């Protein structure tokens with residue numbers, strides 16, 4: 528639990544934050560093929576040179592300590608997945624910074640990290656290998672991963688031929704066994720069937736009991752209150768509230784009643 532190391536290799540105390548986001552900002556360009564309105568011709572230079580650009584997140588700052596379980600809430604398109612991708616290092620910020628002082632196991636997109644043309648078996652080895660597990664370690668975990676996912680019959684099937692629920696099963700089974708200190712889960716659990724969701728919930732509880740840090744994006748209040756103690760509320764790319772999860776959900780519901 529205290530065996531955390533910063534990027535420079537120094538040991539950091541259990542009390543030091545594992546994630547520090549400072550003034551984080553990222554902008555995207557809507558695909559408008561550069562079309563400009565007549566009004567834009569009279570707007571400022573930056574508006575004319577960057578048609579369709581918008582900030583998906585801006586001025587977002589927070590710190591996360593080891594073992595915290597954080598629920599990220601907000602309406603569709605308000606920046607939740609983007610925030611997780613920045614923490615995972617899949618996206619880089621245009622402004623500010625995010626420092627992550629521990630390994631991250633991301634379950635942020637159903638197909639994220641998995642290669643469609645490779646078989647289930649090869650994807651297990653690829654994903655676990657990219658997270659630093661040796662071939663021998665993966666050999667030792669392989670059966671339990673397949674058993675958890677209940678995908679014994681499709682081990683040699685290309686990943687792209689699985690149903691979306693099956694894709695989530697294998698992704699969760701692998702990612703939850705990576706033993707990384709930080710787990711990022713983005714809505715994907717909603718895709719699994721009821722029995723599998725319950726299995727995932729039990730696994731997430733186990734990981735939290737081991738002291739892992741959790742970031743959960745969900746529109747499901749029950750999941751948010753079951754796992755998370757703290758909430759981040761994103762509204763139009765701004766972090767409008769950061770506090771106990773029940774207060775955050777109350778505020779979010781009041782704003783969107």
Ligand SMILES: Nc1ncnc2c1ncn2[C@@H]1O[C@H](COP(=O)(O)OP(=O)(O)OP(=O)(O)O)[C@@H](O)[C@H]1O
Pocket residue numbers: 555556557583601602603604605606607608609610
């Ligand atoms: N790669 C990208 N290029 C352009 N725009 C993007 C990209 N990724 C996300 N966006 C846009 O950024 C905004 C935030 O998207 P994001 O996926 O973070 O929202 P979200 O809060 O997770 O939504 P949801 O609840 O629907 O999953 C949206 O307007 C989305 O269309």
